Amino acid sequence: MSEKSNHIVIIGNGISGVTCARNVRKKDPEVPITLISAETEHFFSRTALMYIYMGHMKYEHTKPYADDFWEKNAIQLKSGWVSRVDFDNRLLHFQKGEELRYGTLILATGSKPNKFGWPGQDLEGVQGLYSYQDLLSMEKHTPSITRAVIVGGGLIGVEMAEMFSSRKIPVTFLVREKRFWDNILPDEEAGLVGRHIREHGVDLRMETELTAILDDGAGKVKAVETSSGEQIPCEFVGLTAGVSPNIAIFTDSELATNRGILVDERFRTNLPDVYAIGDCAEFKTPPGPDRKNIEQVWYTGRMHGETLAHNLTSKNPVSYKPGIWFNSAKFFDIEYQTYGHVPARRRDGEWSFYWEDVSGKIALRLLFSKADQLLGVNAFGWRMRHAFFDQAIRKGWPADKVVSRLDRANFNPEFYRDLQTEFIQAYNRETGKSLPLPKRSLIQRLIGSRA
Secondary structure (H helix, E strand, C coil), rough: CCCCCCCCCEEEEEEHHHHHHHHHEEEEEECCCCEEECCCCCCCHHHHHHHHCCCCCCCHHCCCCCCCCHHHCEEECCCCEEEECCCCCCCEEEEECCEEEEEEEEEECCCCCCCCCCCCCCCCCCCCCCCHHHCCCHHHHHCCCEEEEEECCCHHHHHHHHHHHHHHEEEEECCCCCCCCCCCCCHHHHHHHHHHHCCCCCEEEEEEEEEEEEECCCCCCEEEEECCCCCCCEEEEEEEEEEECCCCCHHHCCCCCCCEECCCCCCCCCCCCEEEEEHHHHCCCCCCCCCCCCCCHHHHHHHHHHHHHHHHCCCCCCCCCCCEEEEEEEEEEEEEEECCCCCCCCCCCEEEEEECCCCCCCCCEEEEEECCCEEEEEEEEEEEEHHHHHHHHHHHCCCCHHHHHHHHHHHHHHHHHHHHHHHHHHHHHHHHHCCCCCCHHHHHHHHHCCC
């Protein structure tokens, strides 16, 4: 592995590429590693972009490693955009005319915001939010604007809405579905999120589609037109209708692609010594039950990098096994966690118990199979322990066992309300069970009496 001819070149310095580079270096102190990106000189936390805009952080706070980390670990950083890959000769061609030869090539090119051919989608002031350049563009185009319009009801859209709200910029949010994120969330959870977004002053328009973005005559956006024929004046349009693998430079090459770069369970492509990880990778076969061929979240990208690094430095390669699905996000000030799989529409034979606090800001859904085995969890405003639900889903715990042990799952701060007691009381009423209530501390009783 440490032969000088086996130069490892990684295109992309996001979480997948950086994790792979770091873990290869831990195992092999000699192999040459080059990490390529023109987005930023150093790796940063992409999920923190919104907090830079909101003034909670500065860019330098988002870099997990000191700038000299890369030199100390003999990971060479190369700034530049790759325009073409000559796979036959193992040669990268850069936009500025440079070339770089590789022995092993790792493609970690990430995602790009979706565009669907809307008239005016390339006007100035129309963009997504994925890269650091996107953040700089937002900073450039949003001072003193009177209104922003966001298109597409996903997590990035909510982040963008919160960013604008932090600067008191009026926001109109166009979502084509009947309820917010209702292709992911069941009706009750989708309704909770939609109400919460509106409570933060966002003009949320459901069942409304973008038809065109209008030009002010100087190449800048002046308004959007919706499916109802309405024109909404604005100076900025955020395109947040999902992301797609960033693979444009590979689609006319011999590299096998579909929506993403096709890989097997070890991240191998159809070409020798060429691998793909992170958002750009598409598994030929999903890596587990209820897993998708493309999973574009932070922790899966990290696991991709770790698994590939192991396989490149070990005589005992392994298949990628991500385990039980989980994810977390934030809808303004409501934290969201999901474990396992909770589909938007319940499948035959499944049943669930859903509880929502009277405030409409705290909720918990437990989904079970016909055989009473836990399949998935949605939690809103209630912090849960990952390890608890990972074990409960893997072992297929029955409903009564899960509900009676929720105190072990609870990860809320000290002195927080005793949500478990309220949940069990509701569960007992609806199911006719008589599960015992947990013993509450004096603090919990006092908090409960004032709630």
